[in-house]
Amino acid sequence: MTPVRSLARAMLSGIFVVSGARNFVSPERLVPTAKPITDRVAPLLQGAHPGIPTDTATLIRANAAVQFGAGLMLATGRHTRPAALVLAGTLIPVTLAGHPFWSTDDATAKNSNQVHFLKNLGLFGGLILAAADTEGRPGLRWRAGHRIGHSRRSVRRAVRTARREARIAVRSASAARRLPG
Secondary structure (H helix, E strand, O other): HHHHHHHHHHHHHHHHHHHHHHHHHHHHHHHHHHHHHHHHHHHHHHHHHHOOOOOOHHHHHHHHHHHEEEEHHHOOOOHHHHHHHHHHHHHHHHHHHOHHHHHOOOOHHHHHHHHHHHHHHHHHHHHHHHOOOOOOOOOHHHHHHHHHHHHHHHHHHHHHHHHHHHHHHEEEEEEEEOOOO
């Protein structure tokens, strides 16, 4: 991994590691802000599995733990692409719950929320880039196409060889019929 990638990933993941640790330790300060989103998500979670906790503080803690873990993975270069996707997924409810500038009437609060919303949108874009980064190695799409092309060439080569061997066999059989005996 290049030093630039290492540094960029560490810088990108820093906010998730720090805020994940902080929110895991004290989720209570975020409960009033997150409640509207968690109230919408709770029925979906209950429908998926009745044992999943749906109280707001627990959901905040779960999101914080995921952000902390995935942030560390991204920072250390371990499973960076899935970690970046997971972080991007956790950023969506955080942004919607924490920075709803469209529903604020106060101009100062609206401006602040809009700036933080756009900051999170920028982080989301960076995470998508990190998730798409193959570190200079060919991506899955290229490798699959390359394998398919290689397989096609191998099949064509095998068909040509089989035809050549069939022609040789026909000539040999024809020559054998002309021999007396």
